[in-house]
Amino acid sequence: MNPTIALECTLCGRVFVPDTERHVCPDHDGVGGILDVQYDQAGARDAVVDRLDDPIADLWDLAPLLPTDGNAIDLGAGGTPLLSAPTLSDQLGVTVHLKDERGNPTGSIKDRASAVLASRALASDQSVITCASTGNAAASLAGYAARTGLDCCIFVPADVPEGKAVQPLVYGADVYAVDGDYDDAFSLCRAVSEQRNWYDCSAAVNPYAVEGLRTVGHELARQTHETVPDWVVYPMGNGCGLAATWKGFDEFVNLGIVDDRPRMLGVQADGASAIHEQFSPDSDEATDPNATTQADSIDVRKPHNARKACRALDASDGATVAVSDDEILDAERTLGRTEGVYAEPASAATLAGLQRAVDQGLVAPGDHIVLVVTGTGLKDTASARTLVDGVEHVPHSPDAIPERE
C-alpha cells in the first residue's frame, strides 16, 4: 500500500494532497517552494524490523516504504554493497566504508530515483517523461523509460561527457544538448514540460526523485545499524541526494529501528559551491564565482533543492566543504589505486572532502566514515585520462617487457 499522506512545502509548510503532477507550492515564485513527501510509516515498522539483518535484494526490498502503487520495475536498482576500505582507512586514520552505487543498472545512484519516478509515471498514464540532468539522471531515466515502454526526452548541458550522452541514446531516448549549462537545460526542460504536459522527472524539482534516492539511507541504516557511522559523506550538486540519504536514515531512527544517526558531510566543487556557501557562510575557503568543475555530476550553479540539503545538514549537525578539481581528480586516482574502485569525479569528491575534513579536524581520528560512491567512472574516461600515463606500445617480443621491480 502506498504510504504517502501529504506533500508539504519546504518553504511555508502548506500541505497538499499527494499527486504525481504537483511539484511546487503555488505560493512562491518559480520553483522556490519544492515539496517534500510525507508518510504514515507506522504500519511498516514490523516489516522493516523483521528484515533488518536479511540480505537486501534490491530497491523494492522495502516497497512498503515507497510512494508507489505496484509497478515494481525490475531492473536491479539498489541492494548495493557497503565495502570496507582498509587502505584508505590506514592512510587517513579513520574507518572508511564505501556505499558503492556503481553497480546500479545504468551505473549510478540515480536509478533509485528513476525506479520510483517511472513507477509513478506508469501508474498515472503519463505519455512522455523527461528530465534535465548533468548526465547520470538522464541516462538513468532513459533506461527506465526503455524498460517500461515510456517515451523519453532528456535535456543535458552542452558539455555533457560523451559517455553520458551516448548511453541514453542507446536506450532510445531523444537527447537535447542545450546551449549553456545545467541551469539552462533545467529551465528549458521545465518550460517544455509545462507547455506539452510532459512528466518532468528532474531531481531538482520532482519531489518523488528524492523519495527513491532515500532508499540509500534505508540501506545504510540496515547495513550499519550495529555500528552507525559518525559521518556519511555525499557529493552535492542540487543537494537532493544528501537530503534523501538523511531522510531515509532518519526514518529508521524515528521508527525505533536504529538507535543513532550519522552526521552528514556535504562536498561540493569549488566551481559549483552554492550550497556550501549558503550553509557555511563563514568559510574562509576562497571560491571563484566564474569557475566551473570537471566533476560534471555536481556542476550545478543554482541548486534548486538547496533548502532540502541545508535542512538535512542542519538536522544532522552536519558540515560542508568545497574542494578543488585537482583534489577531486587526485582522489579519483587514489580510490582506484587503493581500493580498486573506479568512480566518477563527483563520487571521488567525497574522498577529497573527507581528506579536507580530516585536515581541518572536523573529522576526528578513529571516526567511522561512509563515502557514498554515487556513480561509475566509466562514463567519463576523458577526465580520468588526464590522471594516468598512456599505454606503452611495444613490439611482440618478451624482451620489450621490463622485469617488475
Ligand SMILES: [Zn+2]
Ligand atoms: Zn509554500
